[in-house]
Amino acid sequence: MKKLLLKKEIDAFRKKAQKLEHPREMVIDLLRAIQDHFGWVPDAGVELAADILGVPPIEVEEVATFYDKIYRQKVGRYPIHICDSICCWIRGGEEIAAHLQQQLGIKLGQTTSDGLFTLLPTCCLGGCGRAPSIMVGKRFYGHLTCDGLDQIIAQLREEAVG
Amino acid sequence: MPTLTIDNQTVIVAEGGSVLDAAIALGIVVPHYCYHPALGAVGACRQCAVTILEGSQKGLKMACLIPAEDDMQVSTCEEEAVAFRAQVGEWLMTNHPHDCPVCDEGGECQLQEMTIGAGHGIRRYRGNKRTYLNQDLGPFVAQEMNRCIQCYRCVRTYKDYCGGEDFGVMGSQQRVFFGRFKDGPLESDFSGNLIDFCPTGVFTDRTNRFRTRSWDLQQAPSICPHCSLGCSILPGGRYQELQRVRAGGNRLTNDSFICDRARFGSDWNNHPKRPREARISGEKVEFPYALELLEERLEKLVEEYGGETLRLLGSPRASFEANLLLKKLAEKYGAPAPYYDAHPRRAFAARMAASIPSGQLASLKQLRESDLILLVGVDPLAEAPVLALALRQAARAGARIVALDPRPLELPCDFEHHPLTQESLLRGLSAPEENELLESLRQQLETSQRPVLVGGGELLGGEGLRLLLHFSESCCGSHDCLIFPVLHGPNSFGGGILGATGDSNRNLIEDLENGNVRALICVETDPAIEHSEPGRMQLALSRLELLAVFDHLPTNTVATADIFLPTRTIYECAGTFINNEGRMQAFDPVLEPGIPIVVTGSGGHPPRQFETTPPGSAPRSAVHLLQWLLKDRNDLFGLRRQIIKELPCLRDLDRLAAGDNGRRIADCGDTLEESRTEIWAQEGELQVLPITARYGSDLYSRWSQSLTSRFEEPSVWIHPVEAAERGFVNGQKVVLRTVVGHFHLPLVFKAKMARGRLIVPCLPGTPLEVFTPGGLSLPCKIYSEVDNA
Ligand code: SF4
Ligand code: SF4
Numbered sequence: 001m002k003k004l005l006l007k008k009e010i011d012a013f014r015k016k017a018q019k020l021e022h023p024r025e026m027v028i029d030l031l032r033a034i035q036d037h038f039g040w041v042p043d044a045g046v047e048l049a050a051d052i053l054g055v056p057p058i059e060v061e062e063v064a065t066f067y068d069k070i071y072r073q074k075v076g077r078y079p080i081h082i083c084d085s086i087c088c089w090i091r092g093g094e095e096i097a098a099h100l101q102q103q104l105g106i107k108l109g110q111t112t113s114d115g116l117f118t119l120l121p122t123c124c125l126g127g128c129g130r131a132p133s134i135m136v137g138k139r140f141y142g143h144l145t146c147d148g149l150d151q152i153i154a155q156l157r158e159e160a161v162g
Numbered sequence: 163m164p165t166l167t168i169d170n171q172t173v174i175v176a177e178g179g180s181v182l183d184a185a186i187a188l189g190i191v192v193p194h195y196c197y198h199p200a201l202g203a204v205g206a207c208r209q210c211a212v213t214i215l216e217g218s219q220k221g222l223k224m225a226c227l228i229p230a231e232d233d234m235q236v237s238t239c240e241e242e243a244v245a246f247r248a249q250v251g252e253w254l255m256t257n258h259p260h261d262c263p264v265c266d267e268g269g270e271c272q273l274q275e276m277t278i279g280a281g282h283g284i285r286r287y288r289g290n291k292r293t294y295l296n297q298d299l300g301p302f303v304a305q306e307m308n309r310c311i312q313c314y315r316c317v318r319t320y321k322d323y324c325g326g327e328d329f330g331v332m333g334s335q336q337r338v339f340f341g342r343f344k345d346g347p348l349e350s351d352f353s354g355n356l357i358d359f360c361p362t363g364v365f366t367d368r369t370n371r372f373r374t375r376s377w378d379l380q381q382a383p384s385i386c387p388h389c390s391l392g393c394s395i396l397p398g399g400r401y402q403e404l405q406r407v408r409a410g411g412n413r414l415t416n417d418s419f420i421c422d423r424a425r426f427g428s429d430w431n432n433h434p435k436r437p438r439e440a441r442i443s444g445e446k447v448e449f450p451y452a453l454e455l456l457e458e459r460l461e462k463l464v465e466e467y468g469g470e471t472l473r474l475l476g477s478p479r480a481s482f483e484a485n486l487l488l489k490k491l492a493e494k495y496g497a498p499a500p501y502y503d504a505h506p507r508r509a510f511a512a513r514m515a516a517s518i519p520s521g522q523l524a525s526l527k528q529l530r531e532s533d534l535i536l537l538v539g540v541d542p543l544a545e546a547p548v549l550a551l552a553l554r555q556a557a558r559a560g561a562r563i564v565a566l567d568p569r570p571l572e573l574p575c576d577f578e579h580h581p582l583t584q585e586s587l588l589r590g591l592s593a594p595e596e597n598e599l600l601e602s603l604r605q606q607l608e609t610s611q612r613p614v615l616v617g618g619g620e621l622l623g624g625e626g627l628r629l630l631l632h633f634s635e636s637c638c639g640s641h642d643c644l645i646f647p648v649l650h651g652p653n654s655f656g657g658g659i660l661g662a663t664g665d666s667n668r669n670l671i672e673d674l675e676n677g678n679v680r681a682l683i684c685v686e687t688d689p690a691i692e693h694s695e696p697g698r699m700q701l702a703l704s705r706l707e708l709l710a711v712f713d714h715l716p717t718n719t720v721a722t723a724d725i726f727l728p729t730r731t732i733y734e735c736a737g738t739f740i741n742n743e744g745r746m747q748a749f750d751p752v753l754e755p756g757i758p759i760v761v762t763g764s765g766g767h768p769p770r771q772f773e774t775t776p777p778g779s780a781p782r783s784a785v786h787l788l789q790w791l792l793k794d795r796n797d798l799f800g801l802r803r804q805i806i807k808e809l810p811c812l813r814d815l816d817r818l819a820a821g822d823n824g825r826r827i828a829d830c831g832d833t834l835e836e837s838r839t840e841i842w843a844q845e846g847e848l849q850v851l852p853i854t855a856r857y858g859s860d861l862y863s864r865w866s867q868s869l870t871s872r873f874e875e876p877s878v879w880i881h882p883v884e885a886a887e888r889g890f891v892n893g894q895k896v897v898l899r900t901v902v903g904h905f906h907l908p909l910v911f912k913a914k915m916a917r918g919r920l921i922v923p924c925l926p927g928t929p930l931e932v933f934t935p936g937g938l939s940l941p942c943k944i945y946s947e948v949d950n951a
């Protein structure tokens with residue numbers, strides 16, 4: 001069973017929280033750290049964060065559920081955020097989304113059976129100048145075409161094996 | 163105060179008021195959701211659009227966000243604003259399930275009214291609606307999230323105003339969800355306010371689900387009988403069953419909020435064992451017969467042995483009128499003046515509070531506006547829950563809250579807690595200049611603008627309140643330091659006024675025990691529960707020749723009375739209570755007395771009324787019974803006028819109307835000279851302090867079945883250091899030996915309580931019910947269960 005965070009990380013966060021006037025300002029860092037470690041943030045992750053920050057769990061949950069880059073459900077190893085905001089839409093975002101769904105054989109919100117990919121629509125990745133765009137994990141890809149997408153997927157598959 | 167014109171009508175609003183406030187004052191309905199007078203405006207729902215024609219910000223604006231200005235011209239009828247409101251209405255309704263026929267809010271729903279008001283009627287959206295899984299929020303509040311319009315009033319109520327920590331808003335965009343992190347009962351003691359504040363049917367009263375349409379309810383403004391604050395409430399019921407309680411509005415007291423014990427703890431009124439028939443020695447009789455017999459026996463007794471042998475006991479839960487008539491009855495029979503609380507220490511506290519000059523008493527409103535509040539010997543959440551809300555509002559506005567109390571206090575706001583024992587508190591107050599802490603507090607009180615001292619009558623007693631009054635006088639230099647006494651019941655203060663004229667050194671139990679007393683009449687009180695030594699009281703009662711009880715609760719004393727007469731509850735008659743700050747407040751009857759039809763008709767449908775008793779035998783009010791004995795034919799109004807003649811300090815009594823803000827009594831005259839010597843235990847001796855439990859200790863909660871889920875498990879509390887010194891561990895089973903018996907209890911560590919003391923919460927239905935809060939701490943011994951064996 002994977003751990004939410006390593007003990008030394010937890011200790012470091014606790015130490016830092018003690019020094020801050022408003023420890024809750026660390027909530028995103030903490031959720032991110034748990035996610036990097038565990039792949040997503042389960043209920044126990046929210047409770048752990050709340051405990052470290054000394055706030056009720058609901059206050060962590062409010063933040064965790066507000067941001068779509070914090071995963072409160074299990075996602076694949078490579079969560080793919082497809083921008084559906086206006087610039088990407090004008091420049092073919094819908095085709096990108098359709099292509100990805102077809103290639104991976106899943107719908108938006110689903111995870112491939114090999115546990116590699118999850119497709120998530122997202123509102124604006126801040127890369128309007130390079131539309132259409134997606135983000136895989138923390139990596140941004142712009143100026144996409146269907147061919148380009150296939151390459152990216154292939155690369156990721158290789159990376160996963162290697 | 164700005165004067166402005168809306169739709170060609172001119173109105174003046176208070177400084178700081180908004181355009182929406184002005185429209186509401188004119189009776190112009192501008193639809194709105196997120197704005198609520200008690201919560202303020204946040205501009206979240208976008209429903210309240212109007213057009214500002216003249217003013218510093220012109221054009222289409224949100225009425226709730228624009229401050230009213232002099233000479234402003236506002237229109238609510240401009241085409242653009244009308245269309246805007248209709249669109250917002252339509253947009254807020256896109257996901258609404260249109261399930262009004264199965265929604266308890268239907269008929270009193272702000273969303274229904276204001277959607278129509280906004281001009282949206284026909285649904286155009288044909289897409290899928292957003293739907294949610296609801297949470298189980300416990301026995302009090304039901305959730306139906308699909309009806310949500312994202313106005314955010316619930317979080318602002320639960321979290322911001324009431325300080326609840328287990329409720330919030332999750333998600334974003336179309337998915338916002340208002341609830342808890344996980345399913346589970348709402349933890350706040352004010353959770354029920356969600357029901358009143360949500361403008362739609364997301365949060366409804368689970369204790370009254372699917373039972374009554376709002377238009378079928380009988381409702382009348384009333385006063386909460388669960389503690390001494392006298393919050394205004396709006397109870398409703400039908401078929402002789404009290405079904406629900408909502409908050410009333412009184413900006414001087416509870417504003418628009420009540421606590422959960424008031425809202426969900428009203429079913430004592432329908433208690434299946436509620437005594438509804440007159441009894442003589444336990445046998446049912448018709449009530450005129452019982453009343454005549456009582457009169458006959460009283461007359462005979464007085465004739466043979468003199469009025470001296472008769473005692474009368476009023477109560478903090480009987481109306482002021484009933485308590486006053488009891489006094490007249492005492493005069494008629496030449497009996498000594500009545501007692502008004504079976505608990506002598508509480509009675510003294512009430513007399514003391516009633517003697518504080520009216521101008522020195524604070525209202526809850528003044529508490530909310532205070533900048534430094536010192537709590538002395540009071541646990542707000544247990545003794546006067548809405549007080550805790552007022553403290554929170556003061557704290558939110560920047561006030562400092564300091565508490566001196568032996569209990570491990572919790573409050574829904576930041577505060578400074580000094581856990582002093584009851585004795586060291588009293589000792590400190592008796593010589594505050596020698597006490598470093600009190601001396602420094604005194605200086606701080608002196609320099610603050612609007613300081614208030616809150617004193618708990620239960621812990622401090624009359625003596626402590628008297629010392630507190632002196633302390634407050636010592637810290638008002640240039641301005642007043644107001645006092646907010648917390649008492650036991652809804653009419654404790656009234657009893658305090660009436661009791662002030664009696665001989666204060668008498669003591670009911672000693673009276674009963676010295677053998678001269680032959681008869682006692684108890685009006686809406688059970689001395690065997692209320693007295694500080696229930697066992698001793700029970701014995702004394704059993705020796706009486708005549709014990710007459712007027713009551714509506716199924717107490718033991720009712721069962722053992724020689725003559726019992728059932729009375730109406732406050733929901734079944736009119737009357738007045740005087741709350742802890744001397745505010746007279748009237749209540750009106752909500753229901754007819756009688757057995758609820760759910761009982762007589764065995765829950766069948768359609769509900770049919772079956773009488774199991776002869777017509778005319780329904781309970782009378784205590785006032786009616788006493789008037790019959792006194793041959794007094796006044797109606798309530800006449801009675802009040804008569805009271806004013808005798809007690810000029812109640813001069814506004816005849817101007818009261820149920821549902822108004824109540825009226826303060828005027829000064830009752832001389833300050834009370836009474837003083838009692840109490841022997842305060844030394845530090846270091848192990849003592850146990852019985853305290854009011856958060857749920858169950860008040861006069862009515864113990865008979866309220868819907869509150870039982872909130873009752874705690876019996877336990878005895880100790881400071882961890884104290885426990886370590888004695889070699890105890892947390893949770894360990896111990897034996898507590900006291901004068902009232904010995905108890906096997908788990909020991910619970912409370913790090914925030916005073917040292918050198920044990921604490922037991924008084925819980926009905928458990929062995930701990932023999933303890934009564936309101937006294938001094940008792941000597942005790944504690945052993946581990948193993949050693950004891
Ligand atoms: S649950 Fe009720 S109060 Fe809360 S946002 Fe929704 S409609 Fe408003
Ligand atoms: S604070 Fe007291 S008076 Fe007010 S609602 Fe609660 S129990 Fe009733």
Ligand code: FES
Pocket residue numbers: 193194195196197203204205206207208209210224225226227
């Ligand atoms: S009431 Fe004005 S925006 Fe909601």
